Amino acid sequence: MLRRSHKKSKRGCLQCKLRHVKCDEGHPLCRLCVMSGRDCSFASQPRLNNQRSSASDRSSQETSLLSPDDCQEPVAAASLSDTTPNSHEPMFDNVVNMEHMELFVHLITNKDLFSLGDKFGDFQHTFDICVKKSVKAPYLLHQMLAFCARHLAVIHPQRSTHYLNQAVGLQTRAVSLFNSTKRHVDASNCVPILLFSVTLGHHLLADALASRDPGGLDDFLSQYVQCVDMNRGIFNVVISAWPLLVDSELEPVLSWSRRQSGKYPVGNHCDPVLQLIRDSNSLNDTEKDVCREATEYLQVGFDATVLEKEGEESNRYRMIFQWTMLSSPEFTKLLKAKQPEALILLGYYALLLHYGRNLWQVRDTGAYLLGLIVEYLSPEWHFWLGYPRRMLGYNVENRLGYRKPLPGSPAADMITSWEPILRTRPRDKNTERAKRDAQDAAQVEKKRREAYFLSVTNGSGHAHATPVRDKFQTFRDCGIKVFQGMNFLKFLELEEDTILEMLSQNAVLIEGEECGKKRWLRKCNECRFRKGLIYHKLNLTSGTKKFPIVPSRQLEFATPLDRFFPGFSDNLEHNRPHFNTCLGLIYRTQACEQRWTMWMARCPRCERWQELRAFRIWGLYQHWKPERMTLDTHGLRGNDEGQWISEEMLDRSICNSCFAESKGREELARHLQQLLSTLMKWELRRLSGQLAGGFHNLSWRSGFRLSKQNSKEWKNLLKQTPCLNKDYQYICTHNDVALLRLRRGQCLELWKVANEGFQEWYDGWVRSMEDIEAHWNWIMGCKDEIEENPDVLADWALKRDGAAFT
Structure with missing residues (x-):
């Protein structure tokens, strides 16, 4: 058998050299020896005094997570970012400074720091416990501040290097302090140890998901598997200390978390994976069992995103973190070996990440990871990734010529640039x-x-x-x-x-x-802009010379709210229903979605290309285009599909981040609130029309008839319903919605007497009305919440990736 290839390390320990693996050269023990339980040769070698630890040696810092038998196995605490702390940066060892205060203020004022979409009612109480325990457990406080610095590196990309340096230094200090504490778990330290382990696990997951190393899938799996190994230690902590934790202050949240992760899967998102595992010839029975277990946990995660019930505590994206600890070690081995069945299951995990792309820890990792998996697997496996690829908008048969050429193909050997070559004069096209x-x-x-x-x-x-x-x-x-x-x-x-x-x-x-x-x-948008190839005065949708606009792909959205404010209600009390309502189109009566064209624009201030929604430019209908308007082209009628777009208006447009920096966060929230209120108003008009529509022509819609006596009584009821006689701009009130619900009940009593088959049609009609009413209640609730606290819109705009399509 051929010896596996490895990268050499000149100053590695003796054990790693004998095993032909790359040593991280960490002192006093290298990480690989620590994790494999071997005696590292560095332990008997004195370290030079002039050697200083840096972020590149961060994986050499040891931490210990308890196993079920109360025996601590040392595991390397690795922060997976590639940033090396500057020697001029403060190391945060003993002196408390204003940078600590900045992190602490961010810790106690930001509610999204540790959130994975959860809205557990007692979150504030649990957070207070964490802060209180951190005073007596300095390792917990340092790790919490390190996680704050990691969060700030995401939301402030212009200072990401500075905050990443802080995160590495504070995490290293936290691990060192934790190693110096006593190793036996008892009632006095079980809570801070658990909180430290969970915070460290979230930190490692954020680092792993942010990995964009040039090594592709190999590098990503290496860092992700390391994160999984660490997070499984958290599970060992909970199992070993469960009798003590049950009597602690964390019992409510731990019991709730245990109930959520112990739910039985009910959806069918992962059915193709289960079929693949069942029919696989390359997996033995044990491997099939561990893959099936991991699939069931993943299905619970999908269920939480789509089967959320009213009144039930939300845990929409909790499985993004829990899956890294609940999956079996045998499944992790399959991932290390890049077993195709395990990679396909990881592709479905990428889809779960894509659903949680609004979370600061995740962002675009779902699409990135799925792309790595599709590129690695041979075409015969692509069939099993059909569902996640379809959800992420992949198109398998189009634009082959623009893909990355296969190794060894003629295109891979072509030496050329992105610049087009000089062409000879073409032959006469008229022949x-x-x-x-x-x-x-x-x-x-x-x-x-x-x-x-x-x-x-x-x-x-x-x-x-x-x-x-x-x-x-x-x-x-x-x-x-x-x-x-x-x-x-x-x-x-x-x-x-x-x-x-x-x-x-x-x-x-x-x-x-x-x-x-x-x-x-191929030419990127920036190159085309710099060469003046985008703007043209006759192309009304090309923006201006200063503010270029380029059309991109088409995506399906249910409403203008979903198109211009995707996921804005995720952090509100009123969450969007997981179903869509019929749009009432003429030729597609059951259509619930329409294709919208996405438009990319370049911010003249930060010079980043972002989707047009990031510039607060909008329209009402799916065929809307950002056309430049003048009195000559549009007259005095204005733009009945959205806002008035002029050349002066486009030249003044800047993205949300630049707008907040120049005019303030409150002004951004006010502008977004005005835009969202306009879109909400139009959507409420549409829903109100659907709720009130159909009562007058019920006979034509249902195909049933009323007796003369019942027909007269029904007409009297309709006359006593004022909202049925309003125009298309009327928005129903809560009283109107309740009255219409009453009229639907009275309709059944009058119509089912003379029509035996009316009940079946009526049930379908009522279900559609209930769906419309659910969307109406959602928008009305969001409208009230945003009027009370418009700053949530600024949070939504500044935390999301402006270039993201959804």
């Missing part, structure tokens, strides 16, 4: 020969795309119900080469696995020919 060539090329391209789409979908294509064996002629018609010299009888003799393997080989063949052929044509 008959040129037209025939263009038509033939279009047919070839169409067949190639169809062949690739069939290959990457295991032969199913768009006809999922048709068996693969019935598609022989389809395979030949689209030009798949492996089936060209084959007759139908020979095709029937092939096993299905053989057919799928042939399709996979065809996909790889097409990717080798097409991937990367057009990459030299």
Whole structure:
């Protein structure tokens, strides 16, 4: 068997050299020896006095997490950022300074620091316990301040290096203080030790998810697995000290957390993974069990995001952290070995991360991780990632020419730049020969795309119900080469696995020919802007010379609120219902979503490209475009689809972050509140129209009739309902909604007497009205909350990534 490759370390310990692994050269013991329980040769070697610890040696600092038998196994406390503290930065060892005060004030005033979407009612009480215990446990206080510095590095990217240095120094000090304490757990120290372990675990998770090392999936897995190993120690702490913790002040929150993680999975998001695990030939029974257990925990996480009930304490993204401790060590080994089934399960975890992308610890890690997994796995595994890829908007058959070329392909050997080459004068386009060539090329391209789409979908294509064996002629018609010299009888003799393997080989063949052929044509938005290739006076949607606008992809949104304020209610008491309402479109009566074009714009102040919502530019309808308007082009009618967009207005536009820096956070909150109130008003009008609509033409809608006596009584009831006679701009009040609910109940009593089948139609109608009413209640509740505290909108705007589409 070939010896595994490794990176050499010239000053590594003897044990690591003998094991052919890279030593981190940490003193007094290297991390790998500590974690594997070996005797490190550094322990018997004196360290030079002039050697100073830095952030690059942070993994050499030891901490200890209790195992169930009360025996502490030393584990390296690693902060996964790549920042090295400057020698001129204060090390926070003994002196308390104003920078400590800044972190402490941030600690006690920011409620989102430790939040993973939870809204446990007794959070403030638990936080008070944490602060109180930290006074007697300095290691806990140092770790809390380190986590604060890590948070500030995210929300203040211009000072991220400074705050990351603080986080590394404080975490190193916290670990050192923790190592100096007594190792036996009792009633006096079980609470601070648990709080320290949890805070350290959250810190390591934030560092792991922020990893963007050039090593790709290997580097990400290395740091993520290290975080998992550390967080599993937290689980050991809870198990070993549970009898003591039950009698402590943390009993309510621990019991609640145990109930949440112990729920039974009810959704079907992970059904494809369960099928893959069940049918896998490369996993033994034990490995299947641990993968199935990890999948069930992950399904509980998906359930929490979509099956949240009113009155139930929220734990929407708690599984993002808990999954790192609840998964079995055997599953972690499968991840280290990059077993395809484990990586596909990690791809579903990436989807859970994508759902929690508004959290400061997560951001765009879900899309980044899924991209790494898709790039690593061969095409035959992509089928099992269909659901997360579909949720993240992947498109498998388009734009092959712009992808990264495959190693060894002709495009990978091409030496070129991003600049287009000089072209010769093209042939006359009007000749008959040129037209025939263009038509033939279009047919070839169409067949190639169809062949690739069939290959990457295991032969199913768009006809999922048709068996693969019935598609022989389809395979030949689209030009798949492996089936060209084959007759139908020979095709029937092939096993299905053989057919799928042939399709996979065809996909790889097409990717080798097409991937990367057009990459030299690509130009980033910034390069196009600097060369003046974006703005044109005849293109009304190109912005201005100072403020360029570029159209991007199209995404589906249910309402303008979701388009311009995605996730704004996640930190409010009134959370958005997990379902959408029908939009009432003419040609798509059951449609609940519409495609909106995303627009990228460049902030003239910070020079960052962000989505247009970050500049408080908006519209009401899905076909809206940010067109420059003048009196000549639009007259006096203005813009009935959104705000008036002029060239002067665009030149003054800056992103939310720059706006808050120049005019203040309160002014930003006021502008966002005005915009959101306008969008809420239009959405409430639409919902009110749907709630009040349908009563007058109930006979036509349902297809049933009333007797003369009941018809007269029904008309009298409608006359006594004032909101039914309002125009389209009317917004229902709480009394109107209650009255309409009463009228629906009276409708059943009058109509079901003479119509036997009316009950079934009525139940469907009431369900749709209840969905609309739930959205109406959500918007009304959010409106009241934001009027009381508009600063939550400033928090939402400043914490999210301005370039994110959702």
